[in-house]
Amino acid sequence: MGNEARRGLHVGVLIGVSTAAYAATLAGVTTAESTADRALIAARDPIAEAVAAVASDYDALERRLGAASDHYSRIASDYAGLRPAIDDLEATLDTLAATTRRVGASVAQLPARVALPAARSAPGRATAPTTHAVTRASGV
């Protein structure tokens, strides 16, 4: 076999070896990437769970806010219903205050002393009425 023939064989072997090396390298790289991805996924699990919990809490908060909003709406409605009665009460209090002021003014105009006409009447019994018993220090 001549040199030309051996060169061709050498090129073929070289190409085969190179291809095999490439394939082995590619397999190694792929394995390494797969391992890194699994580690990353495992590291991200708690974060994902926390995000899910926050989302759940948020949903609950949203529901409570909705309920509170409904409650507030009902209270506002009830207060609106009471408002006429409150207005009436305030008006009554105003009237009472005005009446009290008038009474106070009238009282201020009354004389401090009133002279009564002379009265003659039998005075109260001067001596003690007859008693059936007398309460006193009871002794022992």
Added chain:
Amino acid sequence: MGSPLRLSAVGRDADRAWSEVTDEFAEADIALSRFRDDAELVALDRYAGTGVARRVSRRLERAVVAAERARRVTRGGFDARVLLDLERLGEHGADIDVDASAAAVDDDRSWVDRPIARRLARGFLSLDRPIDLGGIGKGLALRWATARCERLRLHSFLIDAGGDIVVRGDAPEAGPWQIGIEDPAAAQGSPLAVIGLAEGAIATSSISHRRWVHQGRRVHHLIDPITGQPASGGLLAVTVVSRDPAWSEVWSKTLFLSGRRGIADEARRRGLAAWWVDDSGGLSMTAAARSRTCWVRAEAEQDQRIAASAASNSSSFGILSPERAFVTAAGSAATDRRAGSSSG
């Protein structure tokens, strides 16, 4: 119980009622007195502080239970354990073999917050300190005597046990029973006021009696359980009307301890009909008492002065008290019985 006893009764069973009343007081005396050497209470007091539980009669047991309830209701204003204080101040009863040192020094009064007796079983009592039932015993005897009269279907009667009085029904003159309040400064003079009472009990606590001089100091028998000293609140006498004679007695003593400054608030807060005489001789009363009062000496004297003034000067102005409704007796159909007590 050291007091004269009197029954005024209207009805056919008056004589039998008198027998019941005297029996009741004799039995109460032998059970509750602290002055009789043979009294059941004295025997119980002799075992005070020993831890021994003594068997007692139903009457003494009920009295001790009533005294304990009075202590609780008055929040310690009434306390039967003042006996050692009375002994220390010189008012001696029957000898109960009191430890002289215990009687002389008694500054630690933490016992006032504890019950006066332990009831270990029905009819068995144990005392930590000796007790004096004088502040409630006569009232209890009146309560029990009243019950005996009522069991005889006696509807109108008055029992007077030395100034503590129970009335039921109408007086013989068909009106309320008229009860005078003694002037503590003049026992034989005119009463300070007259009360009309159809049903109830009246009791007076006063220092006009049972007062003496001890080691150069004037003392009396109304002891403040908190201090162990005679009350000194500026009062001479307190009278209380209630439905029950024992409670009238308890409240009159408790109010006395309030003193002239506190008695009005205390009496009104308790809703009591109470009259009191301060050390200036003035008579005061609660609204509940006013409605039961039909004559007041001070008001009558004022009426007389105004009337005299009006008569001498026709231009005088004044308001005269209205004529007070009053029933006078034209004669008594009542059976009246009196007796002195056997002891004390």
